[in-house]
Amino acid sequence: MKTVRSWAAYAMIVGGFAAGVATVVSMTHGFKADSAFAKGPSYSGKLVGNITTEEAATLHNLNDSLTHLAEYVKPAVVHIRAVTNRASDSDGKMIPISGSEGAGFIYRKDGYVITNDHVVGDADQVTVITNDGREHKGTVKRAPEWDVAVIKIDGSDFPTLGMADSKSVEPGQMVMAIGSPYGLENSVTFGHVSAVNRENAIPDSSLSQAERFYPDLIQTDAAINVGNSGGPLVNIDGQVIGMNSSIYTKTGGSNGxxxxxxxxxxxxxxxxxxxxxxxxxxxxxxxxRDLKPFELSEKKLPGGAYVEDIQPGGPADKAGIKKGDIITKVNNTAIDGQIDLRNTMLVNAPDTIVKVEFVHDGKTQTADIKLEKAVVVKPTTPKARTYNFDNKDFGDIFGNPDLKDFENKLRQQFGQGDKGGQNDQRDQDDNGDVQPLHSGHAKLGIGIDNLTDANRRKNSIPTSVTGVLVTTVESGSVAEKSGIQVGDVIQSIGGKKVSTIDELTSQMSNLNWGDKTQIGIARYGKGSQMTLERSITFK
Incomplete structure (x- = not known):
């Protein structure tokens, strides 16, 4: 499954200083149109153009159906206000310094609300505003890696929404989204399921792993904006098929x-x-990763999780599972795809021994595997080699260096240029126009290193992977603006493969400020592998 490209354009859709509304309904209480509702009222209004009476009646029936669907869902959708405090310098009292808004839906009648983790985050105060206008203080339980949070509010007999089996969701199905875009509570939009099984990752500095990875997403063209986070995406039966979480945007608003x-x-x-x-x-x-349709057909398998790569020295590696094997069962749980395998890691505790069934070279085998506790590595800025792409000579920095020259070269290396003041001293052309700040060879603004056994282990990079490791990313650099992170492996530039520092340097030497190129990277962590391509403009 190909990961969605161009992270910089992806955004979580939490708004500023507001609250989300959540709605949950028992699965046995799905929205169903009764016979009278299905027929709709007889149409006797004025016809427009060549539309027939029957066609007009059909449109009115559809209009009424959508209206009733919204009326059914809205009581269970909530608005969420999350506030973060800090101590006042004067009297020590806690005062609000930031907040976020979003939506949610009530999952259980006894007051359990579901929303995105990025809506509530580390908030000190969370308020849930139900559809009747009442405000409820909430207690939050979080699962940051999955971007899911549960809020408990006091009360009983809340309206709820049913949860559909999302495995049955297919492209083309009609959907409705409800949330609080820009604080506008209970806003309803309609659209379709555009695709399923999308992969995405969004940088998030609030997390120790510095990103949120979504291995399986539903894509929709329903209008979703800031403040829709945590709100339900429902089918025509009024059941939740997904929780709205992020958008692709270059403008900050909905792009479909x-x-x-x-x-x-x-x-x-x-x-x-x-x-x-x-x-x-x-x-x-x-x-x-999930098996592709042709792989399922060729291998005559109903499903399974294809092993794209192995963590060196990990439990599967020790048990003899190889790259290219297909895991089909863990204990008594059938594995239809990667999500099933990931979920078994939630129900089986670390140090548990599980029986894994897998296919190797066309033959079914089993292995007893002792699971390990997953470790989320905090991003660091290691003292690693920082490389100057176009000038390796920094002078005699260990003897009697020219410190001013050394400082300028460091600035050039990271693509920051010389410090500027209030008066722009850049050269002007014959028309008096200011020339670009940067000239000459382009700089990414990163530190790099060749892949070694040590840094492979530290960053969970399989031995089969080739490329150049990113060890530092300078603040404000082209690399940072493009979403490149410490631990990424650069594998290609401009469509040409790079496996060593020298190859990377050679490709970079062909690029100047103002040029555009594509940089292919691989990212590893949390038991996941992502292959991405960045579109970069050096400016």
Missing amino acids: IAFAIPSSEVRFVADILIQKGKVVRSQIGVYP
Whole structure:
């Protein structure tokens, strides 16, 4: 499954200083049109153009159906206000310094609300505003890696929304989204399922792993904007098929490309949070992906998780599972795809021994594997080699260096240019126009290193992977603006493969400020593998 490109254009859709509304309904209470509702009122209004009476009646029936669907869903959708405090310098009282707004839906009648983790985050105060206008203080339980949070509010007999089986969702199905875009509560939009099984990752500095990775998303063209985060995406039966979470945008608003976390995944994580209060994830040490349709046909398998790569020294590696194997069962749980495998890591605790069934070279085998606790590595800025792409000579920096020259070369290396003042001293052309600040060879603004056994282990990079490791990313650099992060592996520039520092340097030497290129990278972590392509303009 190809990961969505161009992270810089993706955004979580939490708004500023507001609250989200959540609605949950028992699965046995799905929205169904009765016979009278299905027929709709007889039409006797004025016809427009060549439209027939029957066609007009059909449109009115459709209009009424959508209206009734919205009326059915809205009571269970909530608005969420999350506030973060700090101590006042004067009297020590806590005062609000920031907030976010979003939506949510009520999952259980006894007051459990589901929303995105990025809506509530580390908030000190969370308020849930139900459809009747009442405000409820909430207690939050979080699963940051899955971007799911559960809020408990006091009360009973709340209206709820049913959760559909998201595995049955197909492109083309009609959907409705409800949320609080820009604080406008209970806003309703309609659209379709554009695609399923999308992959995406969004940088998020609030997390220790510095990003949120979404291995399986529903794509929709329903209008989703800031403030829709956590709100439900429902089908025509009024059941939740996904939780609206992010959008692709270059303007900050809806471009008709939005993403929702599938309801089956949301419900799975929410149930664990409600029962245990937190999610503890084990790891098996593989980088899985779904089998493609032709692979299922050729291998005559109903499903499975294809092992894209192996974590060196991990549980699967120790048990003899190889790259290219297909995991079909864990204990008694059939594995239809990568999400099923990931979910088994939630229900089986670290140090648990599980029986794994897998296909190797066309033959079914089993292995007893002891799971390990998943470790989320905090991003660091290691003291690693920082490379100057176009000038390796920094002078005699260990003897008697020219410190001013050395400082200028460091600035050039990271693509920052000389410090400027209020008066722009750049050269002007014959027309008096200011010339670009940068000239000459382009700079990414990164530190790099060749891949070694040590840094492969540290960054969970399989031995089969080739490329150049990113060890530092300078603040404000082209690389940072393009979403490149520490731990990424650069594998190509301009469509040409790079495996060593020298190859990377050679490709960069052909690029000047103002040029555009594509940079292919691989990213590893959290038992996941992502291959991405960045469109970069050096400016």
